[in-house]
Amino acid sequence: MLGTLTILFLALQLRLVAGHASIWHPSMWGFNVTESTFHYDNRPVSPLQHYSFDQWWFHGHLDYPPHPQDVFELPAGQNVTTEITCDKAATSFHDTNAPDSGKSIIDPNDPDNVCPGQPISEFHTKGLDDVKGCALAIAYKSNVSDVAMEDFTVFSVNQTCVWTRFTDFSVPKDMPPCPDGKCICAFFWIHSPDSGGEQNYMNGFQCNVTNSVSNVPVAQSQVARRCGADPLLGKVDAVAGNCTYGAKQPLYWFQAENNTLFEGAHSPPFYNDLYNFKDGAQNDIFQGFYESIPVPSAFQTKLPILAVPSSSSGSGSGSGSGSSSAPEPASNSTSSGSAPASSASSLPSPSSSGKKTCRSRNSTSTAAKKRRSNLSIRSSARAALDARAAAPPPSGHGPAARPAGSFMSRVLGTGRQHRQRSSQRFH
Ligand SMILES: *[C@@H]1O[C@H](CO)[C@@H](O)[C@H](O)[C@H]1NC(C)=O
Ligand SMILES: *[C@@H]1O[C@H](CO)[C@@H](O)[C@H](O)[C@H]1NC(C)=O
Ligand SMILES: *[C@@H]1O[C@H](CO)[C@@H](O)[C@H](O)[C@H]1NC(C)=O
Ligand SMILES: *[C@@H]1O[C@H](CO)[C@@H](O)[C@H](O)[C@H]1NC(C)=O
Ligand SMILES: *[C@@H]1O[C@H](CO)[C@@H](O)[C@H](O)[C@H]1NC(C)=O
Ligand SMILES: *[C@@H]1O[C@H](CO)[C@@H](O)[C@H](O)[C@H]1NC(C)=O
Ligand SMILES: *[C@@H]1O[C@H](CO)[C@@H](O)[C@H](O)[C@H]1NC(C)=O
Numbered sequence: 001m002l003g004t005l006t007i008l009f010l011a012l013q014l015r016l017v018a019g020h021a022s023i024w025h026p027s028m029w030g031f032n033v034t035e036s037t038f039h040y041d042n043r044p045v046s047p048l049q050h051y052s053f054d055q056w057w058f059h060g061h062l063d064y065p066p067h068p069q070d071v072f073e074l075p076a077g078q079n080v081t082t083e084i085t086c087d088k089a090a091t092s093f094h095d096t097n098a099p100d101s102g103k104s105i106i107d108p109n110d111p112d113n114v115c116p117g118q119p120i121s122e123f124h125t126k127g128l129d130d131v132k133g134c135a136l137a138i139a140y141k142s143n144v145s146d147v148a149m150e151d152f153t154v155f156s157v158n159q160t161c162v163w164t165r166f167t168d169f170s171v172p173k174d175m176p177p178c179p180d181g182k183c184i185c186a187f188f189w190i191h192s193p194d195s196g197g198e199q200n201y202m203n204g205f206q207c208n209v210t211n212s213v214s215n216v217p218v219a220q221s222q223v224a225r226r227c228g229a230d231p232l233l234g235k236v237d238a239v240a241g242n243c244t245y246g247a248k249q250p251l252y253w254f255q256a257e258n259n260t261l262f263e264g265a266h267s268p269p270f271y272n273d274l275y276n277f278k279d280g281a282q283n284d285i286f287q288g289f290y291e292s293i294p295v296p297s298a299f300q301t302k303l304p305i306l307a308v309p310s311s312s313s314g315s316g317s318g319s320g321s322g323s324s325s326a327p328e329p330a331s332n333s334t335s336s337g338s339a340p341a342s343s344a345s346s347l348p349s350p351s352s353s354g355k356k357t358c359r360s361r362n363s364t365s366t367a368a369k370k371r372r373s374n375l376s377i378r379s380s381a382r383a384a385l386d387a388r389a390a391a392p393p394p395s396g397h398g399p400a401a402r403p404a405g406s407f408m409s410r411v412l413g414t415g416r417q418h419r420q421r422s423s424q425r426f427h
């Protein structure tokens, strides 16, 4: 009964949803691809599902490279602002597409809107508590032809994505410099299954790490495991011993070829705590960060041990609180008594709010839209998130304890000023 309703609901959504979202920047492959460039709509925003490798890898845009000098800068230890929208015309780059030249659809009253004039279902969410996160990954190779799937490592996650056009990502402070002054990066996103048919998103772009203070390379990335709490599927607590720690590959899923994850359409993998992608900079991706990482499994009771910071030579401890790059194992371990208590703060991933409300799509969209365009309401929603995040972490003796306030300050520490400043940098 419930299942039938869900299927009906999904089918309805599938029919209604027309728009999607991607990152936009001149450093992208496919920056100028329009609806008519391919024999199918292969704009950067078009979703990728059941595609052959050549169709989904770099969105099938490898023959549409950026100009060599258009490189997205990633200053180590700082935040970058990206633009993520349903349409190039909703970005600062609206005038760089010949057919649409000059036609901006940015809503002057709501310039942060991902899909101006559209309901939020256009970017596959039912509200801020239903966003699942997106990610930036990097390959330390300068020639895109040399980049293989396992060369990518997710270095930054924004768990409240896709939600605003301007979306910030924190760059880990220990990112080493790129070979030949250039790396290959990509944007990845998988949305909630309750707001449109399932899809995966990938857009490649040229990038370069600046302000490096470390030469320690990124570790070989591994496939991320589903270890977080999953209340909708009856898994109340996270299983910390089942997590992938350290460098993780993007979630290659839902294509006809070359998937590394095989979850069904109703239980997609996400860039959030469910797969141990913490919000913000992925600070534990570097070689030597952990002294040891036990083989993860549902029954693993040991957690990784952090290397003594000074032993990872060359790793400049940039900020004053050098240990701020400590990882957090996924929250509580449910495994038997001997499991080391996890030190994770009760960082609320949007995914862990298991409740799904069954409001009508219309009212949900309208209410959520209102919430989004009203900044004061939005910040109070954030404050609620923060209040939950600020709850004292369990007094565990896990591998690392993060200062309780850090999530809070990360979330609160954004402002329009910062946003404008850094977006200008990349125009
Ligand atoms: C994209 O189109 C704009 C406008 O026609 C042009 O100036 C720019 O060079 C193009 N970029 C690429 C990578 O082809
Ligand atoms: C990139 O690699 C391809 C394939 O190996 C090669 O043909 C091409 O010349 C390389 N490009 C550069 C700029 O080195
Ligand atoms: C995610 O992006 C939003 C919007 O730009 C920003 O306020 C927030 O700080 C970002 N989160 C992280 C963890 O960088
Ligand atoms: C990349 O950054 C490095 C370090 O700042 C710099 O030396 C190099 O010129 C940059 N590469 C490009 C293409 O700008
Ligand atoms: C452990 O991870 C595997 C691989 O992602 C997943 O299939 C399994 O459901 C997870 N089990 C638990 C109990 O977390
Ligand atoms: C993708 O899958 C095909 C078919 O299994 C295989 O031949 C190919 O080597 C794979 N490509 C990569 C990059 O893994
Ligand atoms: C850990 O589990 C305990 C007992 O089940 C619970 O009270 C607490 O909230 C959990 N903490 C986290 C971080 O999930």
Ligand SMILES: *[C@@H]1O[C@H](CO)[C@@H](O)[C@H](O)[C@H]1NC(C)=O
Residues within 6 Å of the ligand: 362, 363, 366
């Ligand atoms: C949807 O919302 C609009 C605007 O609030 C309203 O006019 C319309 O009647 C609603 N439609 C449904 C089916 O509820």
Ligand SMILES: *[C@@H]1O[C@H](CO)[C@@H](O)[C@H](O)[C@H]1NC(C)=O
Residues within 6 Å of the ligand: 374, 375, 376, 377
């Ligand atoms: C935003 O919400 C606040 C608090 O509910 C309200 O006072 C204000 O009028 C709203 N502003 C807009 C532009 O809707």
Ligand SMILES: *[C@@H]1O[C@H](CO)[C@@H](O)[C@H](O)[C@H]1NC(C)=O
Residues within 6 Å of the ligand: 077, 078, 079, 168, 170, 280, 409, 410, 411, 412, 413, 414
């Ligand atoms: C980056 O953004 C986070 C909020 O997401 C904030 O806590 C942090 O201070 C920012 N870092 C810098 C260097 O501005």
